[in-house]
Amino acid sequence: MNMLQHNPAAIAEAASYAASHGLVMARSKDVTTGTQIVHAPLTFSPTPFHAPSYRHAIRITPALNTLVNRIANDHAYLRHTLAQTAQADPFTARLLAMLDHVPPVNRGVQLSIVRYDYFMHASAHDAYELRMVEMNCIAASYICLGTKMSAMHRFMATHPATRLHLQLDKLPANDAMHAIPKGLAAAHHAFVRTQLAGQSNNVVLVMIVQAGDTNSYDQDLLRNTLWEKHQLNMIRLSLSDIHAYASLQSDSTLLLDVPNYPQPLIASVVYFRAAYTPHDYPTDHHWQARTLIEKSNTVKCPSVAMQLVGTKRIQQVLDEPGRLERFLPTEDAHQVRATFARQYAFTSDETSETLVKKAIANPQDYVLKPQREGGGNNLYSQQLKNALSTMSPQQRSAFVLMDRIRPPQFTNVIIRDGVAKLDEVVSELGVFGVYVSVDGREQDNYDAGILLRSKPAATDDGGVSAGVALLDSPLLFD
């Protein structure tokens, strides 16, 4: 990998390809759309990923889709499991309370788009195992940029200028950019068929966004694809817009009176790319908007119940004996459990105190994770030690402790803002899953492409938008 010294032209090739193929972001928040664009941070080469682990992750995706959808339709289970978390975390509490106002479970059209995130774990006997780190049940992003990243690495794999000389069959195809709109379209059509008796005039899909997101191009590419491939119009609205323009009809349809449309619109699907953090609900109006959506018959992607499935607490207790088996056939449960890192809740006082002592003594072996979504808040090493040394049992219960995964490191060239740098990276594989059901009956259930993100091994946490992780794609090895 002496390319940096000897082949700077190849770096420009990569940055140029990215810039002209939609692998782009806004340089900062709140810039005018179409200006201040920069290529997304990315790796020059695809990073090695263990092929059997990759295939395992793809294979279990339908089972995971089934799992998260069954949990989301088991409100009693959600309430029971999250009761303690809700006491410590007002955000979870407020989402949980919303369950009292939603339509009955297993009714109407349901759609889930979940990204299951994994590391390779270098196990004791020097082999690799797959380790799930998170189920992203709301607003999983980089769907289109992930597909474009895979295409870019396939473009570069054999191009003489890159000198990578890679075998194309080691770079898996990645069609998330089309597979996910296909799911959105399927949900839309099921909604029109079952709720509107086939009448599709002025029916739109809605994407809930944060204003001024640097990642709006990834979002818009998804909306563009819905139009290009399915002739479906998905409009961008914020929760504030929903509060201003939306109303609930007596038949539970969500009606939108959007200024730039002459006719009121009916929302078939409301797809969230925001609303996963307390910051997205700065006022009661935002909570009212979310509640309005939840009460309606629109297809929520996700519903508040599905969003709650994504809490760390739900995922942590799945590791306990019998939990997975409550929702999945034994063999599926076995395949899924094989990817779990051991997790530990701070529950009864004696167990917790033992756990805390062990973690403080060996902080490098653990991760302390907050119960809610969003990233960037995990605690490692000294920070973990400090936190556990000072937290009250009450404060601790908003966190879970997990065995720290030891992903292998690989050398790659990372390109950020046009500048290349050699670095050691670790990679996180996301596998998208799409699930559509009508009145509780499964209609579609498939894996829907991937996202590989890598980050310098020296950093502990943070996503692509946070300026830490890089878009990447896997180079499979056996």
Place this chain on the structure above:
Amino acid sequence: MNMLQHNPAAIAEAASYAASHGLVMARSKDVTTGTQIVHAPLTFSPTPFHAPSYRHAIRITPALNTLVNRIANDHAYLRHTLAQTAQADPFTARLLAMLDHVPPVNRGVQLSIVRYDYFMHASAHDAYELRMVEMNCIAASYICLGTKMSAMHRFMATHPATRLHLQLDKLPANDAMHAIPKGLAAAHHAFVRTQLAGQSNNVVLVMIVQAGDTNSYDQDLLRNTLWEKHQLNMIRLSLSDIHAYASLQSDSTLLLDVPNYPQPLIASVVYFRAAYTPHDYPTDHHWQARTLIEKSNTVKCPSVAMQLVGTKRIQQVLDEPGRLERFLPTEDAHQVRATFARQYAFTSDETSETLVKKAIANPQDYVLKPQREGGGNNLYSQQLKNALSTMSPQQRSAFVLMDRIRPPQFTNVIIRDGVAKLDEVVSELGVFGVYVSVDGREQDNYDAGILLRSKPAATDDGGVSAGVALLDSPLLFD
């Protein structure tokens, strides 16, 4: 067209689509590749264009390809016709002198990629006629961005958010981005077959560029397409690079010893996206580089002879009786001549003086055009009057006078740097033509997509890169 007031979201849709679909440029020269990107200036809606004129322009493209290739292979004709121009214009003189050192005509592989530019002319009886303004025989740009612009307008044509409600069959398909690489690939393969006995290892195509061009993404997209569709490597080099790395072998092959390639490379095709203006030849090294290319057996696109065909003088005299018929069958000559605006050379003194008086009296009816390529230097109205009033006959002979074309104006929304503005625009249609011959025998001859550029009616001249014109596509009307 009240969209600006009522539908600002549609402007953001357009700018976002452009940004994430490669309709991009560098904000300024010499920025790091992949950074400081901005959407290309463009029109929100396709601009109306007279369908019969459009079809006429497409139809005559093969005849024009034949014409320019026959002229380029008639060096005596070039020398004779340009003798006077060369006296006034040192650049033309130097190019013309290079003809003494080039291989014999009608030998080896020849490739031309020419863009024929036209206006609609609102004729006296309120009908529209096609008027050719220029044959761009070197470095015609916006090949890929033109294709993407057509695709964007087709995307927006029926999208509810735009409220354009256009009929898709009025927006012609535009495949320049693939049709032109197809021609480059055909020339490459013909070269490998005829000059290298089929040996294609380490054979590359070369694109001659200016360093730091704001339009490098359009260039790179073409190179990317050559790799994606034809598995051919086209490398970017400047004339300085050629001077540093290129040498002529005894068998006339052009050998390139480029630092980032371990083996010397053979140039099959040298495709110019620069070298059309004296500014591209700041030193003798640059002229030596160009001469080296011309002497070699590489496929020059264009050859210096073809570049000279693009001079205003050559195009101006084609209007004289019998000239077109020298190169084309009568019917083709008739179809081509129908697109000519009357042009007038400053030749014998009496004719010139009459012409000058007439133009000074009615400056609004004429354009004064310099003999060489590049744009931005045409003189209109008061400037034309001033120039003709003060120039010596010698100075005048570097220019031609042309009937000013009166293109119709249409209202459109123009988007520049994310900001929309309602304006009156006039449009210039470019039709790309590709021609490949082997030892003087035609192998390929076809129209290869289009480029529509529009500019505010109030401006006199200037291209997209100069910040004046906007990318556009035609909305055909009968």
